[in-house]
Amino acid sequence: MIRVNPHYSKLQASYLFSAIAKRMAEFQASHPDSDLIKLGIGDVTHALPAACTEAMHKAVDEMGCDATFRGYGPEQGYDFLREAIALNDFAARGIAVQADEVFVSDGAKCDTANIQELFAQDARIAVPDPVYPVYVDTNVMAGRTGEVQDERYDGLVYLDSTEDNHYVPTPPAQPVDLIYLCFPNNPTGATATHAQLKTWVDYAHEHQALILFDAAYEAFVRDDSLPRSIYEIEGADEVAIEFRSFSKTAGFTGTRCAYTVVPKACRAYDAEGNPQELHALWNRRHTTKFNGVSYPVQRAAEAVFSAAGQAQITTVNDGYLGNAALIREKISALGYALVGGENSPYIWIKTGIDSWDFFDRLLNDAAVVTTPGAGFGSCGQGYIRISAFNDRSKVEEAMQRIAAVLGNR
Numbered sequence: 001m002i003r004v005n006p007h008y009s010k011l012q013a014s015y016l017f018s019a020i021a022k023r024m025a026e027f028q029a030s031h032p033d034s035d036l037i038k039l040g041i042g043d044v045t046h047a048l049p050a051a052c053t054e055a056m057h058k059a060v061d062e063m064g065c066d067a068t069f070r071g072y073g074p075e076q077g078y079d080f081l082r083e084a085i086a087l088n089d090f091a092a093r094g095i096a097v098q099a100d101e102v103f104v105s106d107g108a109k110c111d112t113a114n115i116q117e118l119f120a121q122d123a124r125i126a127v128p129d130p131v132y133p134v135y136v137d138t139n140v141m142a143g144r145t146g147e148v149q150d151e152r153y154d155g156l157v158y159l160d161s162t163e164d165n166h167y168v169p170t171p172p173a174q175p176v177d178l179i180y181l182c183f184p185n186n187p188t189g190a191t192a193t194h195a196q197l198k199t200w201v202d203y204a205h206e207h208q209a210l211i212l213f214d215a216a217y218e219a220f221v222r223d224d225s226l227p228r229s230i231y232e233i234e235g236a237d238e239v240a241i242e243f244r245s246f247s248k249t250a251g252f253t254g255t256r257c258a259y260t261v262v263p264k265a266c267r268a269y270d271a272e273g274n275p276q277e278l279h280a281l282w283n284r285r286h287t288t289k290f291n292g293v294s295y296p297v298q299r300a301a302e303a304v305f306s307a308a309g310q311a312q313i314t315t316v317n318d319g320y321l322g323n324a325a326l327i328r329e330k331i332s333a334l335g336y337a338l339v340g341g342e343n344s345p346y347i348w349i350k351t352g353i354d355s356w357d358f359f360d361r362l363l364n365d366a367a368v369v370t371t372p373g374a375g376f377g378s379c380g381q382g383y384i385r386i387s388a389f390n391d392r393s394k395v396e397e398a399m400q401r402i403a404a405v406l407g408n409r
Contacts, residue, residue, distance in 0.1 A: 007143045010153070016133050016375035017041050020359075027363055037398040039327075040369040042186065042345065042387045044251045045394075046319070048300070049312035052250060055303035059296035073292045076283065077104025077259065081298045085259060088305040089244070095231045101263050101279065103286055104293050104301075106256040108216045108245040112180075113138040114289070115212060115241065115260070118281050119178060119268065126157040126176040128169050130187055130376030130383070132214070135180040151378045160379050161188060167339055167348065168192050171203040179204065181230075182214035184221060187376045187385040188348040189324075189340015191226050197233050204239035210268060210278075211240040216258075219249040219317055221343045237263040241278065248345065248389075250304045250313045257293050257301045320345050323395040324388035330399040331386070334406050345388040348373070358384055366401035 020040055028036060047053075062068035076082070082099040090097035105111050113134050125144055127135050129152075136153065139145060146154030157176050159169035167190035168183075181200060183192040204211050213230040221228050230240045242261045246252035262282045267275040293301075303309045324341035331338055331349055341347040351358040355372035362368045362384075373383030388395065 005141065005143075007141055007145075010140050010145065010147055011137060012148060016371070019375070020369065020371065023360070023363060024369055027367075031367070034367045036367050036369060037390070037394050037401070038369045039386045039388075039390055039395070039398055040371045042248065042389055043253050044248060044320075044389050045391055046251055046316050048251050048255065049304070049309050049316070051303040051306050051309035051312055052300040056296045056300040059299035063295065070295045073295055073298070075287045075290050075292045076100075077102065077293065078295070078298050081302045082259075084302050084305045090229065090231065090261075093228065093232070095229055096237075097231060097261055097263070101261055103260045103262065103282060104298065105258050105260060105286075105290065106293055107247070108214065108243040108258040108260075109134055111243050111258060111260045112212065112214055114285070115282070116142055116144075116178070117285060118278065119210075120271075123177040124157065124175070125155075126159055126172060126179045128161045128180065128182070128185075129158040129378060130161060130373060130380035131180070132182060132186050133376065135212075136377075158377070158379075161185070161190070162379055163337070163339075163350070166190065168196050171200060175207040175209070177207075177209050179209055179211045180214070181211055182216070183227075184217040184344035185340075185346075186214075186217065187346055187371065187373065187380065189342075189344035189346035189385075190348070191221065191223070191343050193225075194227050194233060197227055197230060197236075201230070201233045201236045201239060205235060208269060209239065210266070211236070213240050213242045215242055216245040217248055217344055217346075218244065219313070220321060220345055222321065223343050226343060231261070231263075237265045238267065241266060241282075246301050246304060249317070250301070250309070251316065252297075252301070255297055255300065257297050319392065320388045323390065323392060326395055326399060327386055327388060330403060334403060341388065347386045347388070349384050349386060351382055351384055353382065355381055355384060361405065362402060365405045366398070368398045368401055 082102040085102050086097050086099040125139050145156055157172050161167045161169045167188040218228040230236045230242050245258035262279045264279045266278045268278055327347050328341045337350040339348045355374035359372040362370055371385040373380030
């Protein structure tokens with residue numbers, strides 16, 4: 001008798017964004033003429049930069065000619081892209097990441113999920129709360145947790161990210177093995193300083209732990225005093241793996257390209273306490289389970305680093321940050337406390353009431369989709385997240401609608 005993985009039954013009823021999609025569909029079915037404005041899921045709305053589409057067209061033409069056709073590429077990514085990443089995202093900021101420490105993939109979501117395959121079943125996991133659901137759900141699927149008790153899984157160490165600590169958690173009192181961090185943060189939009197990240201790097205060294213650092217939103221950092229990589233902290237290359245994505249940086253949400261940095265100095269340990277090189281383990285996993293990102297997409301990603309590509313993505317992302325500034329201004333004027341939106345495309349708003357009730361009010365009365373904070377963890381209860389990823393006119397209209405609904409609260 002074939003049996004299912006029993007750990008899937010521990011998962012809460014549905015993935016957050018599936019639940020939102022269901023409520024949206026119900027609203028649209030009952031309000032077919034309504035112009036629904038979506039500021040919920042963090043999906044981009046602007047086209048790919050012209051530099052990227054031009055590079056992709058050229059690469060497609062190459063694939064249509066026998067002389068320039070390419071079959072299977074290297075699973076880790078083509079050298080031209082890995083070298084461009086190492087040079088522009090790291091060396092240009094004084095960070096020593098080598099091209100062969102970069103692994104190109106089809107998404108940071110996939111990588112942050114798949115990386116946990118490298119680690120022992122009994123690894124002690126620490127996750128922020130609120131948190132991007134993939135970090136938690138994939139460890140539930142892998143059997144590293146118990147059942148849900150009071151909205152939290154037994155076996156996980158939760159790192160409260162609240163108004164009191166400015167939404168930047170501090171290391172736990174007890175030792176843990178694997179730590180998920182994300183800055184600029186999804187969902188809160190909070191950022192961490194060099195000093196705050198150093199505290200985590202020091203903790204990881206002390207406890208022989210590993211940090212999984214999600215930097216998917218680093219392109220939105222405009223404050224030069226803030227770190228854009230965990231590797232700006234001395235010693236992080238020995239205790240941290242970093243995930244990055246072209247999805248929000250350059251509008252690749254539907255094109256699919258990302259990368260993970262696994263430094264050769266980074267270690268985990270076997271049952272006898274002997275150090276093991278994670279770079280080799282991830283390379284083994286990558287070559288076994290992944291056939292690489294398509295050649296045209298990698299050429300498009302390479303074009304992100306051209307002078308034209310950099311100018312084009314900066315213009316688009318500055319526009320999203322302009323949307324975020326408008327959202328901050330309008331929501332603050334309504335008397336709500338918030339964080340994020342300055343070096344991040346997300347704004348985290350304290351509602352004072354149940355998250356889903358607030359979500360439903362904006363959906364039903366303003367025809368605006370947000371994301372209920374409770375879907376990101378118990379510390380998200382009483383909050384919503386608004387995404388700045390939309391056209392300026394849509395954001396302006398959404399703020400007018402929200403103000404009309406909430407203005408007399």
